[in-house]
Amino acid sequence: MPSSRRFSEQESEDFELQRAHEQRRATAAAEDVVRRLREQEGVRTPPFAHLATRSSYSLRDGAIRPRELAAAAAAAGMSHVALTDRDGLYGAVRFAKACEAEGVTPVLGTDLALAPDPDRPGWATTRAGRRRWSADERAAAAARGDTDDPRAHRPRAGAAWLEDDAPRVTLLAASTAGYGDVCRTVTAAHGGAEGDAGLVERSSPHLAWHDVPLAAAHAGAHALLGADSPVGRLLAEGRVDAASDELSRWLDVLGRDHVLLGVRNHMVPPGGRGGRAPTSGPGAEPGDDARVARTLALAERLGVRAVATNDVRHLTRDDVAIADVLRCVRQQVPLGARHLGRTNAEGWFTTAAEQAARFAERPDLLVAAHELAAACEVDLGIGDLHVPRLTGLADEVAAGELHRRCWQGVGERYDRLTPQVRERLERELAMVDRLGLHDYFLAVADVVGRVREMGILAACRGSAAGSLVCYALRISDVDPVAHDLAFERFMNPYRDELPDIDLDVESHRRTDVYDLVLATYGAHRTSCVAMVETFQARMAVREVGKVLGLPPAELDAIAKGLNWARARDVRDHVANLPELRGSRIDAGQLDRLLDLVERIDGFPRHLALHPCGILLADTRLTDRTPLERSAAGYPMSQFDKDDVAALGMLKLDVLGVRMLSAMRHAIDLLPHTRGVELDVADIPPDDPATYALIRSARSIGMFQIESPGQQELLGRLQPDHLGDLVAEISLFRPGPVKADMVSPFVRRRHGQEEATYPHPSLEPVLRETHGVVVYHEQVMGCLAALTGCDLSYADLLRRQLSDPDRLPTIRAWALARAVERGFALEDAEEVWRQVASFASFGFCKAHAAAFAVPTYRSAWMKAHVFPEFMAGLLTHDPGMYPRRLIADECRTFGVAVLPPDVNRSQDHAGVEVVDAGLAEHLLGLRGARLPPGWTRGEDGRPVPPSGFDASDAGDGWRYAVRLGMADVRGLSQPERERLHARRPFTSLEDLWLRGGVARPSTGRLVDAGALDQVAGVGRRDGPRDRRHLRLLVEERWRRSPARAAGADAARQLDLDLHVDHEPELPPASDAELVRGELAASGIDVGRHVVSFYEPLLDELGVVRASELADLPVQRLVRVAGVKVALQSPQQRSGNRVLFLSLDDRTGTTQATFFQQTLEDNAWTLMHAWLFVVEGRVSRRGDLGATVTGLRAWDLSRLWRAWQEGWLPDALAERGTPAAHDDRRLGGRPVGLVASEFGRSAPR
């Protein structure tokens, strides 16, 4: 059961919708079967169960969803049904749950390919799979630096097999122990838990004969040898004796009771399709009647059980189309009979009667199948909790160790052990004892300790932060007693899932943490969790279209228009696509394409590594889940997080957080820039300067509170302690914002409105939030106060409040309890009304508190070590804003940004101490007029637009941020490494001779400004400007230094470079310079891009962001700037709202466009990068004036209009493509392109 915390409202709605769809599909599947049964009424049939079936979890093969299979089996009156997906147990848990819901018993198994063996009869392949390198070949290739692995090649056109036609065997688990054996056999087929990932072709696992005994370890698994097994193939070729020998070998390994011959009658004619294949000998295709006869004869001869099967791959006959498409998608080949591995479409879900008709003479084969299924009994342990033994300590020892470490921990954490802390820890430890979680906590504490030892910043997130045990063990850094956090949200005896600890670590070190955990506990006890990627509309259109042979360019156009659409909604989306006009795909083809796309909606496409989950188990891990290797070589369970939760397995979520990486970057810079070692744990709490900065709402770069909306809320809330930050983070959620809990909270927070409580008894619970229900913990507290239940039970109730079916029952119970406890009925009803209405909005306080810690720490760093922190942000790009805005943020805090420099830059952004004069020059402070936004302080010194000057390094020196070489686009890693190893370079000539950088990359270095210093741009003997330098580089780099033989030649050329040879070039404009920088590094270092438009902005009467706050509400203004972010959050009303953030180098302005203004402006908003916006000033707090947009123009277009003298016309234009078409703009596609959320690319 997924925990409710993980789902936002939107997500749970989607989840519900998804479930309803599954239900509907299952019902449809069942109805279809029932209809067929009606036709067969009166026919007496033996009992039957399908033993060989592939579902959609065969990953691009089967076309039945597990739920449909279960529903169809139930409708067909089967008591059992098996799922044997290819190469694994991917769908097993879902299928088992679906079967439970439908009332049939699942039989679990898998269909594995056998490792081809040309020397063994029946084990040969007639076509090879993709060629793969052996480990030796790969090592040899790596040694010579050749990365051209043939595995990387996908066929581009024409038929190309990715799959061999290896023989296969179906394994069925007969008992729980046998299920473990099947799991281990699957793992072995995938190369083994500890195996060398390099040896296994990830996408086509094979089971070697020497691993087959794994399936026999507990005599609990059956091998079903069907038409595709070695035995079946030999029989088809007419080699009865070889088939008999082969079957005997299986009997020797597995025993007579565990080998079955599968008999299938698809009524295939002899010679296969069109009778072309030979009917005996190698590659033989006898008719199915002959196959059946031969198989039954062999079964008779060796006394082996034969069972009827149908190798089900699709639900109905027509569904074979989906199976065909998937199979071709899998192999990346166009649809064609020879790629499908079938002769006719009989592999559908037959009922017992239909199956009986195919085995009219042998109904006992059906009975045998049913009896075999009925004898299988596997308990997956769904719904149970499985606490692993990780430490290897005996229970009592582990318990004693945990208690000791917790008491020692609180001793270190608290100066004085108050009775409150003591009592709390006792209560928590009692709960740990009760749930038997000692091992788990010790193991996680161990992991966290080691992670910190490795110098990786780690923070605990989620409800675990509410636990004192976690605080004492230093898993979490949030004091749950001081912040009054409840641990019942985390550990709860009533809940059917294990407490879940989520760990945030530096994003670029996440895999190090994986490696650490795997190395500590071993791959037999830990593995990563899989994530099932499903077909969404975009990918489905591409893949299905390719298989159908539709023109790729057209498919691409359609696919690009389908952003995140579900495949089943594809028609609605495509109907609105302008891209389809004039397409070469005709209506009929399109219709077929969309039909197929809809039908594969949500089918699993492939298995990826879940980005954060690590399973912590003990040696029973391999009994419970099959493992395979992820693309990066990590052992990975074939189950996803929902499956794992259903199995009651324990998972540690390790999330990579870029903010932590950014903070680490800053910390690593500090010893060099200030000679300071900073430990985040030592950051002083309640620092006034930090809160002053937070209150200014200049929060760009601060964790969790940097979005435009958060900035506005910061302005209103004016936080002055950590509790405010916790509230801020909790309040800024769609629910509270929509229910307008924010305004009363802010008013009460500032004493403008009296706090009221629904009932005096709730005051202790709600006092901290002035009577507003903000946190889950408060919902729990209110329920407890109302009914007298404990917090654990209250948490259980809280989780059920979102279920409309349960709500009336809980209400009645709660009110009755309240009245019993002495509440007046009206009071109780009032409390209930508030609690119930806020229950769904609340946010887990422990979670918010866990977030607030890095929020505060990042704010502290911004307040105290600004340049270093900014360098970290530029390097790891953690937030929602483009990097050029971060660079701009530096300037609004008075810190200059230096371009990359081949001789000085590190790989990533760094901090330098520069002469104050240079810094002032770079910031534009040397002119007669201060740049916009800057003011003069009382002492006459210039004050940056933010009001904070973060650059002073003392003694006339200033800090400046230096961009890194990695910021130069297109410069390859080897080039960077060469440059770094061979520097310093003394001249351009030197760089050419020794640098080893190609011409195009050097051009980009010039544009980014990285060669300004080495070439002496602007110096007397140097090139005049970057344009001139670029020309020199073009000339010089035309020849390879290796071929320019000898120093003489070099000297000769050297002469050519210089001043006497200066070409006739017009000087480069600043605009050109900045355009070059934006193209080369994405950051306008030299000048702010908006600054070029200043004269026009003055002409238009544009107000600067820094002046906006002083203007009265409702004043009609124009603002301008470069797009920082464009967000279009989903609104419940269905109306669209666009939030545009603009940066004009004095700060950012938020402009909001509501539905009614969008028709004229949406196109401009989506397409332009530089804007002028007209609208009315709006204000909802002390700070944070925003603009309610009425009109938006593309600033660069206005500029051109101004230059060409048609500005009034341009201002009168509607912001639609049509208007722009009239005016020679041209060149821009008419269709809408996807909006750039957050990160805008420079044009």
Add this chain to the structure above:
Amino acid sequence: MTKRYREDLEDVEVVHDEDGERPERFAWRGRDYTVTRVIGHWREDPGWWRRPGGEPVRVEQSDLWRVEAANGVPLPGVYELVRRGDAWRLDRVWD
């Protein structure tokens, strides 16, 4: 020796019983044939994607019967009958 014909058949009588369905009598080139034995009954699939675009995806398989049939002469011949939809065709004859 096999001869291919691919000629349309009319008047094919089909029986249904517990062994499934099979043709019982058919007329070909003006003669009536009576099926004396069914040698084989198979199923083929011409490939749904070959249908022109615009038509819904539908799988239409053809049934193949290889039968021994007699038309009054002493020696019965082997005939292959194909049914697609409701249309019957004589595909091959062994004599």
